[in-house]
Amino acid sequence: MKILTQRVALARGWRRGLLAVGAGAVGALAMPPFGFVPALALSLTPAVWLLDGTARGTRPQTLRAAALDGWFWGFGYFVAGLWWLGAAFLVEADQFAWALPFGVFGLPALLAFFPAFGFAAARLLWSPGAGRIFAFTFGLAVSEWLRGHLFTGFPWNTLGMALGQNIWLMQSASLVGLYGLTVLAIGIGASPALLGPGRTRSGRWTAPILALGLLAAMAGFGFWRVPAAPVASVADVRLRLMQPNLPQDAKFHPGNREVIMRRYLTLSAAPPEGKSPTHVIWPESAFPFLLHRSPAQLNQIATLLPPGTHLVTGAARMDEPLPGEEVGKFFNAIQVVDDRGTIVGSYDKVHLVPFGEYVPKLLDALIRAAGLRQFVHIPGGFEPSPRRGVLSVPGLPPVAATICYEAIFPGEILPDGERPQLILNVTNDAWFGSTPGPYQHFAQARLRTVEEGLPLVRDANTGISAVVDPYGRVVARMELGAEGVLDVDLPVAIAAPFAARSNMFVLTVMLLICLMASMAHRRRVAPV
Template identity: 60%
Template sequence: MTASSGRAPGAGPPPAALRVGPLDALAHRVILSHGWRRLVLAAAAGAAGALAMPPFGLFPALVVSLTLAVWLIDGATVGGSLRRTLGACAGIGWAWGFGYFTAGLWWLGAAFLVEADQFAWAMPLGVLGLPAGLAVFFALGFAAARLVWSRGAARIAALAFGLASAEWLRGHLFTGFPWNSLGMALGTNLWTMQAAALIGLYGLTLLAVLVAAAPATLATGTGPRARWTPSLAALAALTLLAAYGVWRVPAAPDPTVAGVRLRLIQPNVPQDARFRAEMRDKIVGKYLDLSDRAASPDRTGIGDVTHLIWPESAFPFLIQRDPQALGRIGAALPAGKQLVTGAARGREPLTRETAVFHNSILTIGPGGRIGEIYDKVHLVPFGEYLPAPLDAVLRAIGLRQFVAVPGGFTAGPREGQRILAVPGLPPVAATICYEAIFPGAIRPPAPADGAPAVPGLILNLTNDAWFGDTPGPRQHFAQARLRAVEEGLPLVRDANSGISAVVDPHGRIVASLPLGVEGVLDASLPARLPGLTLYATLGDAPFAAGLLACLLVALVGRRKA
């Protein structure tokens, strides 16, 4: 049967032309699957692809996942109108995405059990509802690929165009949620992650799909050249990618900033009833005791460091309105020392009628004086804020959002986002919690309030205690680490329960504390790379060029089919 006799151009070779090896037989069965079996297979393929994400990092799992995706689309393009096959491909994409996000984000359920009496009812919404919604992006991506689908290797470029476009949209629409973007399959290995300095996360996503989907032609090519060329090209690309990483990462450690001695405090305070306002004195005391703990002969306490770092939302009360707690902290800070801490902050004047709260980073100096302030810009939907009508409905029936702040947090003004000028540190690009997962959002678009436009480090304060000992905190750290490579900046990350770390601008972990332990982390501050990385200069322009190239290859292939 030929295309002129009713076979769609993207269906690949007819079953009779397939060779009878095990891979050919598997491809044949996948292509011929239909109905619910096809959707179950797509979901299983997507779930397998999640194993390529941290903490597993099994890139071959993504190869299997996307190879099956190509064959599934091949089968969906056989016969029927364009409208019908588009719907079939969108259905496959949704099932694939549902499997991928369910397997990769199941750990979100842990947050609903921290206060189970309040939130256990909503666990299905987080564990299944969010993946179902996010899967719509992959449905669009598979449908976009179908529009330019063709016979042969060009359909690999079609899939890369569709999925990379979908991932970019997922990272930007509806406030964005680029968690576990497919590019992270290449963004966890020290060597392959170096390309992020050139093309960023979304460029890595495009490369990951091109490389991982290429083996699909091994069982569907019409001849030895058609079967082997895409896989050999993918292997060569992966080798060049790793070779570039080996060349870019120096053998010696990166230089450090003179005179800066950091101490990161990881208190491992549980996110439960023990983190209450009435525990104020005990919690502040724990932070101060850890801060002044002797960790080595040259780090005997606060007096031997220059900067203390405490994690996100360190206090279960408004520190700005507690002179006693500020006094204790200020008295513990010798002259010339600085504390940088996360804290909830009320915008003054703070009254019941005009209450506005921010999730903030504060600097506190000797005497308890609050200096620089950064208010989180990118809030977590449903975790830190809700649309006012929905918030009112939940409270009317005795329920609330995760953060027990009336009305939730208010985002800081995006146009006012600025780099913190912390005494004794290079200009600080401040991020709180999952703000660090957004590529290209580290530096402000222009100087504000006279602050320098070019930062010297990325500071990420977070609290991952909501998610326990699950893949979630490890995925969060891996994504923050990639920002250091993209921007050519060191990363200083302090987390309540881990993972706290200092990462150099090549993505190497200089020092770290593991998940779920209480501890103190002392480290020097690596210096930023000289100049700007290509990604910091051009942003997603290289990714856009690669996306256009994939589209052109797919269109040429379709025209020849």
Template identity: 55%
Template sequence: MGRPAPGFVRAIARLTGWRRLGLAWLVGALGALAMPPFGVLPALAVSLSVAIWLMDGAAADRTALRRLWPCFLLGWAWGFGYLTAGLWWLGQAFLVEADEFLWALPLGVVGLPFGLGLFYGAGFGAAGLLWARGPARIAALAFGIGAVEWLRGHLFTGFPWNTLGMALAQNLWLMQWGAAIGLYGLTILAVLICAAPATLATGSHPRSRFGPSAAAAIVLIGMALYGAARVGPPDSVVTGVRLRLVQPNLPQDAKFRPENRADIVDRYIELSQRPTEAGAPEPTHIVWPESAFPFLIQRDPDALAKVAAGLKPGQQLMTGAARAEEPLPGERLRYFNAVMVIGPDGVISDTYDKVHLVPFGEYLPAPLDAALRTLGLRQFVAIPGGFSAGTLAAQRILTVPGLPPVAATICYEAIFPHAILPATAASVPRPPGLILNVTNDAWFGDTPGPRQHLAQARLRAVEEGLPLIRDANTGISAVIDPHGRIVAQTQLDTETWLDADLPARIVGGTLYGQFGDAAFALMLAACLGGALTARRRP
């Protein structure tokens, strides 16, 4: 004989209209506490369990197609709440130049989550089409959310920020599974594990009531045990390499202007030349953050000569910098957000141009560009016409004397799974030995944003089996080994430098590095198959 659901669960399932959507928004917002820097995994369990009960009501006594719209609205409200609570810090960027951008703050803080919530609406809608009684509805939700999280990371330039798999991927032991199944595989597991407690209040007999939660606990413990074994002893280091990461803590305001170029360059050089600790080796490679200069250093021979003079013999500098490319006849001057390699001779020996630009931050999307500029609007970064994207054909691994091949990323390029290594990596005689990520999080102040950025970049190291060297203007700068251990890091909003050895890459790479999202596709298919099988049962 079935056990009736508790009264509060039945009350949740019976909600309709704005009450259903309001509760969905609230529990979606609660789920954001599972993201960095908070990492409260039970918050996502409560959030998804309530979402299951709300879905029970939205899908009850309806044909599959009649479920689609109420489930879509429910998912949109849940995603709207989740992203509003997780991305509110984006509003900080609109306050940096408030006289110009304050009017657009609601578009970033509310408009972006409102729009991105449509992805979750599609995911819940797909789950509604597959909905059935019993534990299989958890697989249906995992399929729907897993599929749309992948789409959110790829469509319309992609924005995989705070993908649900990050609920697991910020724990050192649990993140080790990223080396096999990546962020999106972890997303499937996060939904299956965190939605499982819903059956504790709705199971019709002990097996369906307690089985999913017991299975989720076993999987979570198994993941942790495997991760602890995989982490093992500290990784070895690359001999003959000593890194210095310079964090100048330059504000994103009027002080960062071309007229202050001399002071800014002097600040970088002074931090780069600070003495090492007693007995520590001298740095062989120095890293400066994204957009280190408010001018084009390639066109300023005096500044370039000063930078070169600040390097000791044999030292190499890897720095973020804007660069310009001479136009063809009839074209405008093109600007690129770049990483440059500079030696003590003052020669820029190699360059990487950022491929994945930030819409509205570094450029205005083509369909809106002319109209917005007619209204006097521009992107956040004050470059005439915005940055141009490097082409995929030109995306390449940096050659830096004294280092293994360097996979360069700039700013939020590091949040995209399986996009770290360029398409031309296979043509390099030696495999990449590290990921370099230069960034400038000064736009977002002391908010969760910089911490979320670090956590997502950290997972790329585990996925690819490569150490990560991350240098940020205002922090958080860090050296991370290929197992995701933070070897050394700085504090946010601090002028400082960081010396560290370079951890060695994992020999042979990782399954995820070789096969990408293949495991995720299999997991997605398994969830779909489980949900369909349950629907066919009488």
């Protein structure tokens, strides 16, 4: 172990960069669909050893070396965890294949500046022994929080998701949320770094044993928290989730209007399993046309729905144009249609995907001037809704609606006002085919149930469609690439967990970790 530690810490040049990239890439194995939790230790332990070897010359030189190690580590982590984004550029390869390297390597290169900051922040508080684990945990956890909030935020594959997949371990999110799991994941994953030289044999094993004990305590808490029996179901509600498995390249062409509607209607009209559905749910952006301006299709929906039944579907919508405008503003929406073909409820997406659903106006002008276009076949892209409101669906309790990747933002999915009783997520992951992307998306949406104490109803074009109870247990699921319907009852919500009511616990823990790292650092630099 001594030789390995020294080889990593003292590596230089391209070998050091390659070590950092490789260590980061291994960490992606802890994310869905693999969920190999030990990969976290195999990734974060060498990261600590790399930081041990960054004490070079002046303090600015040391911080630059730490940031560079963090950038290479982050680049490896994000390329290995997000390479599947490249699949979206091949859906219309004749127009977007040229941009594939920017998606596969460009975005990871930008995201890598967050762990670069985290490594540098950790180095500011660095000290020998256990103190450096606190410094590393604090620096990297802060950088993960910043990644989830700055520049509209991108908390995809936050390190805490390594502990947010197992039904027992994920229950700790009810206390500390995703970012609390991130603090725990980093501290646990980095603890084997103390097995290196510089401590007694018994002292080297203290931190890893404590880390394993913490994992066991988390699992025990989860076992205690999750009831043995299924939760009750909401009375007089029966959901039908329709998963059409429609390829993205065939979907948004107006010429396919009738073919697509026929497919939706045929699947949705299948004989029910058990009770007849009261609500039919279709995925995000289900139509290559504006549903609210298509009376023929609304009439078809009315013919499909039995009396008292409602359709809840993703659908783009357009406001009336203002004076002097040719077209109005477009919104990525969820619309509720009753059995007469009337739209009786609507929700507009708040958190849009940068460069996917909108492009900043200056860049949009440059793209068009170059003869290119953005992904969405919408003039100027979508507009964000200014506020997140409750979606009212007749016959359902109040709904916290989310469209696509809105569901990955912890603490941001609930509307103002009364607490909803379920989370609805409609999405279209067909852009990414049979890659890890849809599995990662589902896992992150699933964790929201534990944080908020609410059931999740998720309908996806190509999968994964599912209903999840407020403890994160999957009640029913349709796999990626399947076609059909899922008939299932709606689980009831439970009381709001601690994480849904306050984030003070996580803030307190972060301050304590920072304080312990600072005290260890001050002891190291104090004069003798």
